[in-house]
Amino acid sequence: MSTEVISAIRAAPGRWARVNKSDLIITALLLVVFLAAMTMATEWKPLAAYFPLGVSALGAAASATFLVRVLFFPRSAEAPKTNIPEEARSMADQEYEFFRSLTTRDWIVAVAWLGGFYVALAVAGIYVAMAVFTVAYLKLQASRSWFFAIVYAALLAGITFLIFSTLLKLPLPGGLLGLT
Amino acid sequence: MQKVGMGIAALITVAVLAGCSSNAASGDTPDAETSLEGQTITLVVPFDPGGGYDAYARMLAPLLGEELGATVIVENRPGAGGILATNEVVNSKPDGRTIALLNGPGHLGSAIAEADGVLYDAEKMSYIGQISSEPDVVVTNGGGEIESADDMAGKRFAATGPGSNEYIDAVVLNELLGLDSEVITGFASSNEASLNVVQKNVDLHSRSLGSQLPGIKAGDLVPVLVIGTNSGESEIANVPNLLDVVPSSSKELAILHSALVSSGRIIAAPPGMDEGMLNLLRDAFEAAVTDEAFQKSAAESGRPISFMGGADMQKLVSGVMGSPKAYVELIKKAYSG
């Protein structure tokens, strides 16, 4: 970013506050992706490169103009508080509000649980991952009894085994240990 | 912070559990015995369900299982024109529990051409045998414009993409017969390329006899040239063979290419398999495939069986892999697009 641009932004301090920072970062990131895709495409033979070049150029142009719009013509930062009842608000708004309301702790919890499941999957395969995750999650997050959690886990793994291994004879991810 | 703690605790629990089971699993490796009784054997098909390879694999699986007293399950692992699955099979244990059904021309062609992604030595794999072999047939539409191999000059071939069997055929014919024909690529499937021949958008298309037969029978397609051994179907009985029309200077290359095409559909296992296990599999395969009732029902469903033993197959592979430079160059060209 050149110094003129920065000073232009500084010249209107009110505007900078209204710039949507998330859009700014995402668009800048995508612009980089499009430019990288374009650079990679220039190395291919023409017949394989035309279309990727065109698409990444279009994407880059669209992100660049959007970046300008986000930076220099920001809309009012947040939608004004309305008294629209919860169920009448749009799904995207509800979803947006929901994710916005999450704390850092919420995010860490979610990522830790998901991460735990997929690490277990990568190491020990789907059945172990499913059983361990189910028992742990139901016990700790949903505060259910051991009995309930174990029965649920057994049913989930059992039905999966029945469908995939016994009836359809289809493979399932076995992890590094190949436990399927 | 309680929930964070729990999440992390869960992660650790999982890791510990995984560690325990890892020790347990590595402790009891069963002794290698020359029997597969009661075992589960995976027959890997490197293509999507629905094609000829899948059909042959699913026909063979129950019979082979019966012969070995084992359960044979078919697993589709499409990707990179079959190279992906072959790489994986080559790296799995040669314990007889992983075998694959390979596309002979594609498998050997990409090995000769040293195509991108090939991480194995085709000659070192353990070959169990051949289940089918059919010639490729070049067809045109019913327009009557192309009647002999000479008429093919300057016409347009349809093909899915470089490295596909149909593209290799077109490139080889171009070279051997001096056709100077264009190859139009990019069709989403072999069937789509075929439809464009019927629509007269392109003139020529080469693929296996089994795939061409329905179109020939329906009168939409007319066969003009056979590549490989003519298996005796009445529809192609009077169609000239590549070996008949090729100039004598290119005869050697034509014979090599016919051998490549007739390598057909191969059952193979990872390299380094011990003699006893390999013979067990070869014998079971032979018994299954030479069963008369099986051959009959297979032929009726449009999937004729053509058996070749593992030892012969191994020789064929060595022969093709030791091709002279001229042929290697030709195949490389067919892979570079």
Next chain:
Amino acid sequence: MLDAIGAGLAQAVTPMSLLMLLIGVVIGFFVGILPGLGGAVTLALLIPVTYGMDPVPAFSLLLGMYVVCAIAGDFTSILFGIPGEPTSAAMVLDGYPMNKKGQAGRALGASLSSSAVGAIFGALVLMALIPVMRPLMLGISAPELFAAGLLGLTFIAALSAGSIHKGVIMAAVGVLIALVGIDPNLGIPRYTFDNLHLWEGIGIVPVVVGLLGGAEVLQTMLEKGSGPKQTAPPHLGGIMVGVKDSFRNWWLMLRTSAIGAGLGILPGLGGSVSQFVAYGHAKQTSKHPEEFGNGSIEGVIAAGSTTAAKDGGALVPTIAFGIPGSASMAVLLGAFLILGLNPGPEMLTEQLDVTLSLVWIIVLSTLVAVVLGALLIRPLAKLTSVSGKLLVPFLIAMLTIGAFSYKNAGEDIWVMLAFLAIGVVAARFKWPRIPLLLGLVLGELLERYFMVSYALFEWDWLSRPGVVLVEVAIGAMILLTAIRVARKKRPARKVGQLTGGLV
């Protein structure tokens, strides 16, 4: 023709055929509900069962199973916000919001009845086209497919309410993702980063499942409190309301069925494109476009009927020339050959009764599916009153197995997780997700068929009749949209805060 219709029916209602049909429908229902399964894989597994059967009972099993998969896939979309089949992504957009509003019963009822109408419509199209099938297919080549893809692309605007600018960017991302893999013309690997698994391209199932389902799973995980996840109690009595809703919108149902059947005929296009075209069309022509994405019954009806209608159309190229339009149709084609049938003129003359029995099988299996579905709606809708957290292990297993089973590839699980992350970021910062999906399903198609069109015809293809037809349609659509936008400019700004939804 009339006696062939009768003969076809007679063969389709023999006890053996009906038994096979029933088994097929039951299997179809269960595999359809699981993402990643269903379609080609299950068909391939069922083929050995049909060895030695007569053609009609065999097809009762196969086609019965296949037709029902699409209908059942919509159930998963409505109940869990995870598409049960790649063709059920559009159903998530309104079906799931309806569920969240406590109208799961109504949405399921509407989806079931519109699917039934769509399937029967598709079957009738198949029957009506029998005399002209072969000449019709001779006129469809790469240029027509390219034009149809272009038509799909014009729906980006309709599918990215909120910010069209963001929609275009996301669509470009989707097209780039579609380009990953071996290029169709020269065989060069593009954007594969030396990873062999990316050669075949990035599959639609792991992307759809991760992008749409991931954010829902995360939301379910983090929902505060452990009470029912809905704001309102489940409204089970709404099933009939949903059925009535769909018939009140009969004209929409017929139009979207026609879109499904029409695009289904084009080999290679298929349901993953037509669902968005139909959904976009419904939104553009609706009196309440602002409800789309927020639980619009019209959106549910459009998605339901178009998905079910595609199968009748998709059989046209398979029967007429033995050209399968999709992986599933390729497996069915294999079944034709095994059963001793030769796709081509024979199917339209000597074997006409078999062809017509296929029409009947679609109709009958749809009717059976409706009955079965109606029986299952109540227990299934009750699932939505279960505490969200209890569903989490089940949902995660479904996402994972769905992504894996598509190609039996562990790598697809990582692809799914990557798109899960993209989906969550998009939801958190209000970036539309559907244009990315649209770009993904159209990207490869547009490039491939443009290149083939040019190689075959240079620029002459622009004046082919089918292409001109689509060009006119695109022009008319752009004009109509421009007029609407101009007329509604001011009210639209105010409604702006209400529009959006997932799209």
